[in-house]
Amino acid sequence: MADRWIHSASDRGRGLPGLAGVEHIGFTVPDLEEATRFFVEVIGCEHVYSLGPFRSDGTWMSDHLGVHSRAVMRELRFFRCAGGPNFEIFEYAAPGQETRPPRNSDVGGHHLAFYVTDLDAAVAHLRRHGVRILGEPTASSGPSEGQRWVYFLAPWGMQLELVSYPGGKRYEADSPVLLWQPSV
Secondary structure, eight states, rough: OGGGGGGGGGGGTTTSOOOOOEEEEEOOOOHHHHHHHHIIIIOEEEEEEOOOBOOOSHHHHHHHHHHOTEEEEEEEEEOOOTTTTTTEEEEEOOTOOOOSSSOOSSTTHHHHEOSSSSSHHHHHHHTTTTEEEEEEEOOOGGGGGOOOEEEEEEOOOEEEEEEETOOOOGGGGGGGGGGOOOOO
16 A cells, blocks of 8 residues: 555656656745744744845846746745645735735635644644634545545635544545655
8 A cells, every 4th residue: 555655647657757746835925024923833834944035127037937027026935844845935026916815716726735633733723823714624525534624814815724634535445546645
């Protein structure tokens, strides 16, 4: 069963040659200091290093990053968050910048999910820190049976999720491939 974890699509002749996994997830926040406090003090990530500012008088920003050519990346910070991918968190100033996070139902909508070993303890921790929880923890059904989850919001409205399935999920019993999960 353990070797179901190590095979990638590229091992079978599909996908990116040498794909080893997700190295980082990048996202933009309105206030990098607030985001740093939230991810370090509430979530438990570690700030590793910072870069910036970055700007260009030409078209480098639009050519390489797909942002307005006069955008300024004020700073970016890298965080390590337990055993998952790293976070690269940006603060930009840009003409025409959208400041409202997308909903999950919007194109480009997204959320970050944090695996926790004790969902109820993690929810209680978030509540003690005044974090807005969306609804109550929900037990999944179907192939995800065995999992519980709940959404919550970062102070700037970004959607996040806690998920836990300490006994595994139902699909694992007969699937030739397992979804990644932390080794806890």
